[in-house]
Amino acid sequence: MHAHFSTKERILSAAEELFARHGFAGASLRQVTAAANVNLAAVNYHFGSKDNLINEVFRRRLDELTARRLSALQSVRETGAPSLESLLEAFVLPALNLATDRFGGSAFMRVLARAYAEHDQTLRKFLSDNYGHVLKSFAHAIQDVLPDLSKEDLYWRLDFISGALTYAMSDFGVVRRPAGRSDDEHRRHAAHEFVRFAAAGLRAP
Secondary structure (H helix, E strand, O other): OOOOOOHHHHHHHHHHHHHHHHHHHHOOHHHHHHHHOOOHHHHHHHHOOHHHHHHHHHHHHHHHHHHHHHHHHHHHHHOOOOOHHHHHHHHHHHHHHHHOOOOOHHHHHHHHHHHHHHOOHHHHHHHHHHHHHHHHHHHHHHHHHOOOOOHHHHHHHHHHHHHHHHHHHOOOOOOOOOOOOOHHHHHHHHHHHHHHHHHHHHHOO
């Protein structure tokens, strides 16, 4: 870690890495303090509790991801008649860009996958209260393009798509970057494949 990172950032980065590796229940605050090279008082001062530390690990990444997704959605909608594919790209590309961010993006994606797997109710509530509106915005836009799809079907499918996207981004995905293809090309290719898959799923009868 660079010395110029604040104590708070150091704690968040250490926590993110440990939660990615051991899960929320599995990583102790003591491990976090050791990895961040701070004492427990510093964690309590900045975060108050482990639950809140977990929430802030998510907030640090998701505020930015949300802003990027909503601004991409806005741009697409301003074109007048957006295609389903372009709406999905606005959802997928910002996430894939974050996943391949050199500054811990892939650790965060593994943390996100843990959130799906661990059924942590406090975290679920935090995420739906703070970020539920993002999926709603995309749902409305997609509903306009697929008017015959029932609301229930739409939400089921978007739920599957979100889960699949988290999986694809979390380093658990099996498709490795082929030799000779740059990270950027690999990411664009992944986005293209994902959008084709998601669009077909949404258009399914």
